[in-house]
Amino acid sequence: THYADTTTEFVPIDQFEREYFQYSQIKKIKFFHQYRLWKSFTEWKKNVRAKAVSACKARLQEQLFILHPMLRQSLLELR
Secondary structure, eight states: OEEETTEEEOOOHHHHHHHHHHHHHHHTSHHHHSHHHHHHHHHHHHHHHHHHHHHHHHHHHHHOGGGSHHHHHHHHHHO
16 A cells, blocks of 8 residues: 555555565665665765864864965965
């Protein structure tokens, strides 16, 4: 049974059983079996990397004189 807004769609039992069997067979394939774990790990890894890049970016902003608006012109003139 599928509900969408105000309409209802019924699936015959033989079609439901066939699709459920196909779904269970697909889930046994290693890629699909490990997909949730893989996706969670990938998202975690992406977030860790983004946080590290952000921290490095902030540290560079603080420590590089060339990026400081008031000191930039003086440094460029000295070169």
